[in-house]
Amino acid sequence: MSLGGRSNLRIPSHGRRLRLGFVGGGRGGLVGEWHAAGARLSNRWEVVAGALSSDPINAAESAKDWLIAADRSYADYHDMARAEATRPDGIDAVVICTPNWNHYEAAATFMRAGIDVILDKPMTTSLADAESLVRLQRETGLALVMTYPYTYHAMVRQARHMVEAGAVGPIRLVHVEYLQEWGVEPPDPGFKGALWRRDPAKAGRASAGADIGTHAYHLLHYVSGKDVTDVRAEFHVCGAPKDMEDTVFANIRLEGGIPGLLWLTQAAPGQYCGLRLRIWGEKGGLEWDQQFPEQLRYTPLGGAEQTIVRGRGAGMLSPAENLVHLPRGHGEALTDAWGNLYAEAAIAIEARRSGRSLPKGSIEPSGALEGLQGMRFVEACVDSHEGGGVWVKLKRELAIG
Amino acid sequence: MSLGGRSNLRIPSHGRRLRLGFVGGGRGGLVGEWHAAGARLSNRWEVVAGALSSDPINAAESAKDWLIAADRSYADYHDMARAEATRPDGIDAVVICTPNWNHYEAAATFMRAGIDVILDKPMTTSLADAESLVRLQRETGLALVMTYPYTYHAMVRQARHMVEAGAVGPIRLVHVEYLQEWGVEPPDPGFKGALWRRDPAKAGRASAGADIGTHAYHLLHYVSGKDVTDVRAEFHVCGAPKDMEDTVFANIRLEGGIPGLLWLTQAAPGQYCGLRLRIWGEKGGLEWDQQFPEQLRYTPLGGAEQTIVRGRGAGMLSPAENLVHLPRGHGEALTDAWGNLYAEAAIAIEARRSGRSLPKGSIEPSGALEGLQGMRFVEACVDSHEGGGVWVKLKRELAIG
């Protein structure tokens, strides 16, 4: 038995770290720090530029926090795109982690400037914008990496590859839930993220649906390997009064008519970040809980139930072992998942820049299509809800344009 | 600190045990033994008569297993009702734990003979029959105790009374699921219970819906203190092919429009008896899992989460303490819940016979209305499913004609 074995994810590929810029991420925001932590941990990026806030003072102060040079701290991301695209030491990629309503314009701006984009979910605030971004990505050939971090947990990758290898047999039933509690009470006025997430002008047509529904959808899609083809949804406000839904119930069908439930709430006291996926097939079941990310419950039909624990060996599949940094029992969690995401984003972007293709399955970053699919799911939920709970079909993965 | 304190549940009230007869419960059945174990454990009943099987040989052999005298082992329950009603030492009550399709006729037969009835769920195979039984119960004044054993777990009673006392505040959202695995594969031909549960002529209009849906519905109703007013359901076969559903997804509304999900499957490998209730209100949440029945998770909003463990003190409410037999940490489980059910059934029946009324809240047996409500829920699910997923209203508790 060895505790050794090493992932190469945190070793920069070509003797240098890539240069990263941020749009969003300034003080008072929530997720910018998570992106930055992942980038640092990956050891493949240095953050050198940013338009960290739409508030110029916040942008400048936040840039100091991150040791971004004053001349590369921009008050406007359009300026940033122009300037960085022409500097010899310009950024290799930009992260966009603003509120949703900036996603489309910011992503398009940088792509038009020839800069690879790492984009937070949901992709945009409208389906049309999402389709435009996919088209733009195809036209430019740039990388457009969507940041769905949960799929970079080793045990989520393990689940995906176990499903692919037939561990549960043909899938027959799925249940995914994403439960939070922060919408129970009126938002703290200082928590800007709570305010724009409930504002249709800023969040898009859905609130919880866009915010956490895209995560739940993508996790299910990634692990099952199947598209959602149909959805019937209803929206509710279960927490403090608000202008948009904090709760979504969705009945779904996966390819082949497989039934499932996907539901969301931000109004469940005691549910902090309760993202839980369960997939049942003819031969077994798999269950994963984001709050205990190191463990995957596997229940082969007729056998003793198993807990597969992150580490090397003992049932781990090779693509999942690629994401292992610490020996079994020394915990990894969400920060490590973000690190994996940024490592794989770097590898993908380096490959695009160098024109090299990567061995299939060596990395599994989510791209423009996964962003679009997330939007299609959200929009279909809204359409269903607005239609009084009718079934709505989702377009399939490749059918854009 | 004391480990002492004693429940009086297992002390017979009037110096004798009540005499109990069984319809159903013979060899090859599943639940008869659970009822009998509860009756024995309660120390308030002796099993003295039975029509244990529709197969006379099985009936006679099974009677020997249970030490029922040969002259009180009946091949036909109609004979049993007649004979026991006239014996001076006739049974004080009958348990009906046959397959569903006998429930109505058997219950009506014994009630017409003046004998109190303890009846397994679902109450009947049709709503009309259920309403007839309720009317018959009202006309006769007899006890008609429905056996929903989960509500006799101390921690379920604790949950109910915490809700009533406002621990979670006004309820805003509920989720209940009951997940099993035995429908994944074709049934073992020797397991008769699997065969009749999938036969519409014997199970009623629903299979999983009737079998475990009534439990899930009743648990939710009992703990929340609220009726389901509307339901929209879809039925699926997710396990081995079969003539009736093994999976039910139901969107529900509780009184006041509170949204919820209630779903069932018998096709989830690794889910043995996964009955889980979660109730969230404005001030907190409560979660209970039948497979870990000693623990109740309570999450007061803004406070540390609590695990209330069955025992005396440490947050236990008095009605729940009434169901405590062992000190905290010495496990009680389903057998103990059945024991509590049979103890409370005895107390209720003794009270009826003696004309005494019991202090409110001293016992909480489920009766005819709870049986009817379970049927209404199942029928509404079927109606919704057959209507293509329309919303169906449930009649309210007292509205029978």
Add this chain to the structure above:
Amino acid sequence: MSLGGRSNLRIPSHGRRLRLGFVGGGRGGLVGEWHAAGARLSNRWEVVAGALSSDPINAAESAKDWLIAADRSYADYHDMARAEATRPDGIDAVVICTPNWNHYEAAATFMRAGIDVILDKPMTTSLADAESLVRLQRETGLALVMTYPYTYHAMVRQARHMVEAGAVGPIRLVHVEYLQEWGVEPPDPGFKGALWRRDPAKAGRASAGADIGTHAYHLLHYVSGKDVTDVRAEFHVCGAPKDMEDTVFANIRLEGGIPGLLWLTQAAPGQYCGLRLRIWGEKGGLEWDQQFPEQLRYTPLGGAEQTIVRGRGAGMLSPAENLVHLPRGHGEALTDAWGNLYAEAAIAIEARRSGRSLPKGSIEPSGALEGLQGMRFVEACVDSHEGGGVWVKLKRELAIG
């Protein structure tokens, strides 16, 4: 897949229940009800006689609680032994569940009267008395069943037989703990069990050591299949001041020099009944926690960890399946274990009375030697502690006389 299959444990063997008498078990006591519940649940016993308390009023009142006829409620157990031994319908066996200091005299009295004995642990308050009882048992040939209920949990039996079958390979290390909290505060004066357990005249030379140490010792012995050969112990008072220890640390050696730790406390807030056994060998580990008795954690070296859950199939061994009454996921717990104990005691006593031998392994009741071994362990701990922590050797299983 079938939920069926039936244990025969609760079917009386010869068309009648055995008649049981109790010494101890009256109101205010703790464990008498547990014994009685097990006896009732087993369906193999009826409680017909008792000397339920040394207080005659309590004895009489308690007899009414249990529906013992007045003429078979005795104020003195010596009278009971005499009377019952001569009645044609006299008791088939007696349960002795008094405070420790009565065990020897009561057991000897009934054995001398020719009555089989079911005896609570610890066997006696002195080693000499324990050896006397073993001799008496050998001379009389009567059954002397020690009530160590934990070894009647299906998953404990599963663990024992997995060890025997080599699932963990040769054992190399063990850890067992039994942790409670009731000694943190001064005892409630109304809780008599707390008072005599701390009184050397009544409890024996050890308090926690005798009370829960015998359980921990026996569980380890039963599952590992190995004797403790050497012990080094130290005693502490960690809770409220008291005259005897509430905490024991013991370093142990099993046969072959296998090292282990066995430790006890009754002064750990939040530990209700934390009896936990862990056995590690060259090929795997097994872990069982009394508070979650349905699950056995099995960790084969180099494989995914397994949770074996009580039920039929899915890794369960046949001797463990014999103790299964409910399908997997419908909970059994301590009451069910007591039921199994009383069923096996009945079978053993019937076999003795009829002179028939039972198939090896069909039942596994603990007998006089297991009682003696428990005493030897406790006495060795006391000797070690009094000797300043010296190593003390235990006599081996058969070496009495």
Add this chain to the structure above:
Amino acid sequence: MSLGGRSNLRIPSHGRRLRLGFVGGGRGGLVGEWHAAGARLSNRWEVVAGALSSDPINAAESAKDWLIAADRSYADYHDMARAEATRPDGIDAVVICTPNWNHYEAAATFMRAGIDVILDKPMTTSLADAESLVRLQRETGLALVMTYPYTYHAMVRQARHMVEAGAVGPIRLVHVEYLQEWGVEPPDPGFKGALWRRDPAKAGRASAGADIGTHAYHLLHYVSGKDVTDVRAEFHVCGAPKDMEDTVFANIRLEGGIPGLLWLTQAAPGQYCGLRLRIWGEKGGLEWDQQFPEQLRYTPLGGAEQTIVRGRGAGMLSPAENLVHLPRGHGEALTDAWGNLYAEAAIAIEARRSGRSLPKGSIEPSGALEGLQGMRFVEACVDSHEGGGVWVKLKRELAIG
């Protein structure tokens, strides 16, 4: 309710990152990457120099992995100390994460060169060396930060401050265990860390005792706030044959005579990194398990048990909130703890360099005395074991020199 609030730990204090050198950490090692990941995640360090291996080729190749410039990759750490001490852009501190036998010489070398030291545990391989390092630290006034990462988990800090605030009352009993499985089988020859850890010339007088015993000891000391005053230990080889112990049983006394158990093994299949601390006092208990680091179990005597989950509010104390980076339910784990360690090390070293004192309690890095205490504990265990299990007294914290 807000998800916001931000720790300042990852914001560099003076507009620059500190420059860090590594001794050890090259390919094939285990812990170097953990240190480096923590340094990167902290955002307060850049790794600019290293003597990463005693093998010059490994050193050079490893330096490339970490983007260390060739002229700052040293084959010998003595050269590195000299060169870096004189460069204007020389390192601000050095990490020493070599095998144990290099700790003393390397630490002393850099301290003599005036460079602050971050040193892995155990401090040295002999008590004399440890005392020398403490003296050297006092003479030079340099920072000597010991890397005990577990005490940088938010919930460990929470535990410490809850103890300090009286949440459990006066401590009466403690139990700490650190269990691993990698010593069950002979070491993989490629896993160098397994080889030197079992070599007395390289590991010191103890193997498991030094490797994981120092962690267990320090965790207990940190949370309880108490020194171990006396120890009685025995050493065993429970896994594959080896020259040094893989298992340690230690009876301990904390200040005031509080009894406890501390035990270790590396031969328990299924125990990956099972570091578990339990502290019981007169008013409650606290339990923490390294494998589930986000949760702290708190059991106030007589109340419902609580699970305090990492996050802001809901029972979290301010010093623990300082270590919180992600909202409750978004997981942090060991990598985050290393990040916290390196952030606090940076703050401590900046404070030393600038001569500023920090507000009491603002950071809690472990220093030279904690390193020495760890060594004293290990040495006392060895002395006790070699003395046949005699009680050995530990010197107290300040008594050196």
